[in-house]
Structures are given as C-alpha cells and as structure tokens.
Amino acid sequence: MSSTNSKPFARPTNPAPIPMSKPNAPVATNIPDQTVNVNNTKEDPFKQVQGDELDDEDEDEDEDGAAPAKRPANAKRAGRRKIKIEYIQEKSRRHITFSKRKSGIMKKAFELSTLTGTQVLLLVVSETGLVYTFTTPKLQPIVTKEAGRNLIQACLHSADPAPTNGDEDGAQDGADGEHSNEDDGGEDDDNDEVE
Numbered sequence: 734m735s736s737t738n739s740k741p742f743a744r745p746t747n748p749a750p751i752p753m754s755k756p757n758a759p760v761a762t763n764i765p766d767q768t769v770n771v772n773n774t775k776e777d778p779f780k781q782v783q784g785d786e787l788d789d790e791d792e793d794e795d796e797d798g799a800a801p802a803k804r805p806a807n808a809k810r811a812g813r814r815k816i817k818i819e820y821i822q823e824k825s826r827r828h829i830t831f832s833k834r835k836s837g838i839m840k841k842a843f844e845l846s847t848l849t850g851t852q853v854l855l856l857v858v859s860e861t862g863l864v865y866t867f868t869t870p871k872l873q874p875i876v877t878k879e880a881g882r883n884l885i886q887a888c889l890h891s892a893d894p895a896p897t898n899g900d901e902d903g904a905q906d907g908a909d910g911e912h913s914n915e916d917d918g919g920e921d922d923d924n925d926e927v928e
Contacts, residue, residue, distance in 0.1 A: 827860075835865060842867045858889060 821827040842855045846869050855867040866876045875881035
C-alpha cells in the first residue's frame, strides 16, 4: 500500500480546544433545558415527578388562584396506589412486596426508636425462613445470644396456634396489633398503700 498525500489518522494542525465542564454541569444540546409554564416559572421538561408531587385532580385552584392544567384522559399517573390487603399469589410480586415492605418496616422501627427513645425488637421472617431483625442496643442480646436465638427458632418451628374467640389470624394482641404491659389497677400491685 503506497501512501499518498492523504493521512487518515492525521491530527488537525490547529485543533479547537475541548471545553472542560464540571462533573454536574449541563451538557449543551439542541434540546432546550427549560420551558416556561403558564405561571412564568422555569421548569425542567425532563423532570421526573414523584407520587407525592402530583396534584390531586379534585383541586379547583392552584396556590396563586389560577385554574390547574387539565391532564389528558389517557395519561397515566405515577405514584402510590392502594392495594387490597390479601395474600399475593404471584411469587415474583410477593417477593418484591416483601422486600419493599420489609425495608419500610425496618425504617419505621428505627425512626420510632430514634424519635421517642423507645426500645424496639423487630423480627421479620421470610417465606424461606430467613430471619431479619432490628433491635435497639438493650434488646440486642435476645437475637445475638444462643438462648435468645434458640427461643426464636423454637417459636418459628412450633405449630401455628388455633384461632380463639373468633379471631381469624390467631393474634392475641388488640385489634390494632398493640399490646401494653402497663399497670391495669389489679390487686397484684407492689405499690398498694397500707391503711
């Protein structure tokens, strides 16, 4: 192959400088990066809307008194949906729901402990038998020491208790799942006054 005057990989003699941008700086494109809505405020056209940012459809006016923009009838709304609380038959959906709700209840346990200073012991056992725990330091020995672990395993391997008093799911606590060990004013009190 003979080389002529054409050099396919030759560098230009006076290359244009490449502008260096900051890591989070916007990239120049032909697409406008902002649009103006009816309230004359700049808004990102590619902004992803979260479920809690969506307006309710029954609102009559915005904060400034202008009527809200109507959505097309075929537009899908993102965000939270209420589901019927019943056993999920589809295994993949059930696993996804377990993962999300387990994370949520662990977060709630942490928040309850942090905000109120309460002691929390939360056990979540998956279908496969894996035990997930959240404990505050005072209750941690229950899940870390052998005696506590044996107690948990014994409870998990025992037969399910039969429902009593018309209680379908066998729960022994109140209807809302709460149970209190507070003093009920019975005769067994150690602090009874002597007459």
